[in-house]
Amino acid sequence: MTSGDLMALMPLIILTGGSVLVLLAGVIKPGGYLYELAGALIASGMLWGLLIPAYAVMPALAVTPYSRFFALFLGSAGLISLLLAAGYNRRRGIAGEEYPATILFALAGMGAACAATNLLMLFLGLEAFTFAFYILVAIKRGSATGGEAGMKYLLNGTLSAAVLAMGMALVYTARGTLRLAELADAGASPEPLFLAGGCLILLGMAFKLSLVPAHLWTADVYQGAPAPVTALLSTASKGASLAALLLLLPLFGAWRGLHDILWLLALLSMVAGNMAALVQGNLKRMLAWSSVGQMGYVAVALVAAPAGGVKAAVFYLVVYAAAGIAAFGAISILSGEEELDAIEAWRGLGYRNPLAGAALAVALFSLAGIPPAAGFMGKFAVFAAALRGGESTLAIVGILSALVSVFFYLRIVVVMYMKPSEFPADPVRKLNVAEIIALLVPTIVMLLLGVYPQPLLKLLEEILL
Amino acid sequence: MSGNYPLLTILIFLPLAGSLLLVPLWDRVSLARPVAFGAAAVELALAGWLYASWRGLADVPTKLPGYLLLEDSPWIPAFGIRYTLGLDGISLLMVMLTAFTFCVALAVSWKAITERTTLFLALLLVMESGIMGVFLSLDLALFYLFWEIMLIPMFFLIGVWGHGRRIYSTIKFFLFTMFGSLLMLLAIIALHLLHARQSGVSTFALPDLLHTQLHFDTQLWLFAAFFLAFAIKFPLFPLHTWLPDAHTDAPTAGSVVLAGLLLKTGSYGLIRFGYPLFPLAAQALTPLLYTLALLGIFYASLVAFAQEDMKRLIAYSSIGHMGYVAIGIAAWQPVALSGSILQMASHGVTTGALFCMIGILDERAHTRDIAAFGGVWGKMPLWSFFFLIFSLASMGVPGLNSFVGEFLILAGTFKQSSLVVALSFVGIVLPLIYMVRLLQEVLFQKERGPLALTDLDPRELVILAALLLLNIWVGVHPAPLLDLIHLPVQLLTGGAP
Numbered sequence: 001m002t003s004g005d006l007m008a009l010m011p012l013i014i015l016t017g018g019s020v021l022v023l024l025a026g027v028i029k030p031g032g033y034l035y036e037l038a039g040a041l042i043a044s045g046m047l048w049g050l051l052i053p054a055y056a057v058m059p060a061l062a063v064t065p066y067s068r069f070f071a072l073f074l075g076s077a078g079l080i081s082l083l084l085a086a087g088y089n090r091r092r093g094i095a096g097e098e099y100p101a102t103i104l105f106a107l108a109g110m111g112a113a114c115a116a117t118n119l120l121m122l123f124l125g126l127e128a129f130t131f132a133f134y135i136l137v138a139i140k141r142g143s144a145t146g147g148e149a150g151m152k153y154l155l156n157g158t159l160s161a162a163v164l165a166m167g168m169a170l171v172y173t174a175r176g177t178l179r180l181a182e183l184a185d186a187g188a189s190p191e192p193l194f195l196a197g198g199c200l201i202l203l204g205m206a207f208k209l210s211l212v213p214a215h216l217w218t219a220d221v222y223q224g225a226p227a228p229v230t231a232l233l234s235t236a237s238k239g240a241s242l243a244a245l246l247l248l249l250p251l252f253g254a255w256r257g258l259h260d261i262l263w264l265l266a267l268l269s270m271v272a273g274n275m276a277a278l279v280q281g282n283l284k285r286m287l288a289w290s291s292v293g294q295m296g297y298v299a300v301a302l303v304a305a306p307a308g309g310v311k312a313a314v315f316y317l318v319v320y321a322a323a324g325i326a327a328f329g330a331i332s333i334l335s336g337e338e339e340l341d342a343i344e345a346w347r348g349l350g351y352r353n354p355l356a357g358a359a360l361a362v363a364l365f366s367l368a369g370i371p372p373a374a375g376f377m378g379k380f381a382v383f384a385a386a387l388r389g390g391e392s393t394l395a396i397v398g399i400l401s402a403l404v405s406v407f408f409y410l411r412i413v414v415v416m417y418m419k420p421s422e423f424p425a426d427p428v429r430k431l432n433v434a435e436i437i438a439l440l441v442p443t444i445v446m447l448l449l450g451v452y453p454q455p456l457l458k459l460l461e462e463i464l465l
Numbered sequence: 466m467s468g469n470y471p472l473l474t475i476l477i478f479l480p481l482a483g484s485l486l487l488v489p490l491w492d493r494v495s496l497a498r499p500v501a502f503g504a505a506a507v508e509l510a511l512a513g514w515l516y517a518s519w520r521g522l523a524d525v526p527t528k529l530p531g532y533l534l535l536e537d538s539p540w541i542p543a544f545g546i547r548y549t550l551g552l553d554g555i556s557l558l559m560v561m562l563t564a565f566t567f568c569v570a571l572a573v574s575w576k577a578i579t580e581r582t583t584l585f586l587a588l589l590l591v592m593e594s595g596i597m598g599v600f601l602s603l604d605l606a607l608f609y610l611f612w613e614i615m616l617i618p619m620f621f622l623i624g625v626w627g628h629g630r631r632i633y634s635t636i637k638f639f640l641f642t643m644f645g646s647l648l649m650l651l652a653i654i655a656l657h658l659l660h661a662r663q664s665g666v667s668t669f670a671l672p673d674l675l676h677t678q679l680h681f682d683t684q685l686w687l688f689a690a691f692f693l694a695f696a697i698k699f700p701l702f703p704l705h706t707w708l709p710d711a712h713t714d715a716p717t718a719g720s721v722v723l724a725g726l727l728l729k730t731g732s733y734g735l736i737r738f739g740y741p742l743f744p745l746a747a748q749a750l751t752p753l754l755y756t757l758a759l760l761g762i763f764y765a766s767l768v769a770f771a772q773e774d775m776k777r778l779i780a781y782s783s784i785g786h787m788g789y790v791a792i793g794i795a796a797w798q799p800v801a802l803s804g805s806i807l808q809m810a811s812h813g814v815t816t817g818a819l820f821c822m823i824g825i826l827d828e829r830a831h832t833r834d835i836a837a838f839g840g841v842w843g844k845m846p847l848w849s850f851f852f853l854i855f856s857l858a859s860m861g862v863p864g865l866n867s868f869v870g871e872f873l874i875l876a877g878t879f880k881q882s883s884l885v886v887a888l889s890f891v892g893i894v895l896p897l898i899y900m901v902r903l904l905q906e907v908l909f910q911k912e913r914g915p916l917a918l919t920d921l922d923p924r925e926l927v928i929l930a931a932l933l934l935l936n937i938w939v940g941v942h943p944a945p946l947l948d949l950i951h952l953p954v955q956l957l958t959g960g961a962p
Contacts, residue, residue, distance in 0.1 A: 403647055419632075453543075
């Protein structure tokens, strides 16, 4: 390893080392400035990645513009969720150094997953951050819903990890190598054993992205986990999984079956996710089902990958992540000792807490794909790619399910702004600076990308080659 | 001098800037109202200045024939979307209508809105920006963006400040319009891709897309998607069911903007985009448009006759009046099309005025039930005078504005289909029946219940007088407006300018 490699790897090293550092600091001085320390570590890792354009290719990892982009994107999601968690955890009595340390560890895993050049590192990265989430989901000790969610996630997650590992083993048996580049070059007509492995890998990735039929864990886990954890789980974990999936797609070459499998996943996810979201009475559960639908749109873009869909998929995911962070962020901030996640509890909150209300409203408009929020540009990119790729059925089903989604997203806006609150005298907590930043940043990103997405689109064009 | 300033951009973003100006005034309502009205007034002055100087502008040729002003710059090259704005006679007429209607809407809600007033004013101004954008965009993607943006403020306007079943109505309104627009979005993207495949140029610009060679079948599908979006806004029978609910439950300013402008975006879209982009499909579907328009005229008039709520009655009459606009467009012939465009403006003024008047009455009596009134002339002579005149205008009495538009529509359509004209003549009589009933029940008769009614105050008088002047001006001397739209109409219908 040269010094140049070290420079390029530094953000990952900061995150991994930082995770240990925070754990140690917690032992030495319990209840110290652990969130601040973790936040500073993430920020310094991101700054390093942003300012020092060092690239390196090593046996298992390659720091490329691609991995740098994703590391920055996932890091910002992690940082915001840490800002959200600081106050939230204090109010709900989640103490200890394990929370910030685990967040750092999760981000390190995500960074490894999108920089991987062989299957083993990819697996390690994916499972590292999934493992971190097993802890984070159940971090509130004594919480029945949290424990249930953690158990469900763990059982489902280990199953998917097993499927993923089995798939990779089959691929290795068939081709005799784990390196992604060699696997992709190996030939246009894949043999059955390789395909069996590839399909198992796809299934494992479908679990991570909550694509139907591997989505069943989503609603329970999103609902049961603390809101700042859900904010990260629904955005950064999806982002890292997409980054990993994009690294895996070239393996299949021009195999037509890939198109058919993704096509089916996309169709089922859009329809099932949006339909199920219609009947939810719990805000977090509704957002969970809707995220299944949202991932369906990402899958639509992947189906149209030959027609420029990859760019659309990543763009859509960034936009979705901004909305997810803002929405779950608003929930985190307004939750006191109990989570504020029953839809009816949001009556009139748009006026009682204008900033949190506005952030959630913009996020919902964005998720519904209504301009000027960025979700519209995301849907525009996805549908343009789908039609260019000749996928008119998916486009039409997508548009109609988007219409369904407008209804349940607007329902929340209606409750927030158009129904009088039951307890008008309810005192409203003033937001602190960290919370204001955590709400403002994703909201501004959504509005900016909604009216001027060109810089991000251009950047994606460059890094996705 | 107009070349130096991006006048069209100013026209679109001035109200938006006004709404941002309201943010520091959030809790100072007494200051926010004049600021908001000031922004709308400056906008109106700008529109008026453009009208006063349009002949001068027309002498300077632009890149597109018929256009007075053009602005064009790249915006999202990755998608092939440009920021292209254009102003021709038709847009200018709509811009003037928009600027005027928003002044009226702000003025009429001066006292009616007492809760969350600043938010209300800001939303109105945002909506003005959106509607201006719809009337000025020449890039289909940009047009679509504004088309959607203008819905959000209306959604809040009805839902927050509305009456009755406001939440049901606003969701219905939003879902209906979204349904049409989303399919139109697919059609816009498909058209863009077809054009890119033919010419290799990735663009959403209307002037380029007009040259796309399309098979008849493709045209039919794409036109159907556009047509659905516009027909819902129009609204054409049987897609009109959102309109009576939205109108009835909206606050007065919301109704004025809905009737005056949102419906016009549908007809404008059909004139600007639907017919020119897909001429063959449009021609093939002309009988359908005639049929739907006629059905709408008859159906809406009959339903209007049975209404007990004054606002709902006027809402149904809107459907009937817009039916004539649809007939004029379907004929696609210079005289009829001019009539349609003029009728769009006239209907905005007349129906807007009627909604204002019902709002004024509602503020005093707290009911809009026809059966609750009677003998209002004795108590509110000024109000009653204006109500009579605007009702006469709505019936199409010569000398007032609606007559001109309807006459031109029927005269022009006669060359295309005498059967349609004959049936529409029957339809013209119907508004007489329900409007006369309304007038008789409300203005005359005996007083039915003790209502504390005071006559118009100076603010209301000024609003109504302005509307009336405009009404009479268009009714008596429509020639300047017809001159304004003459060239664009000729170019659209393919005749010699």
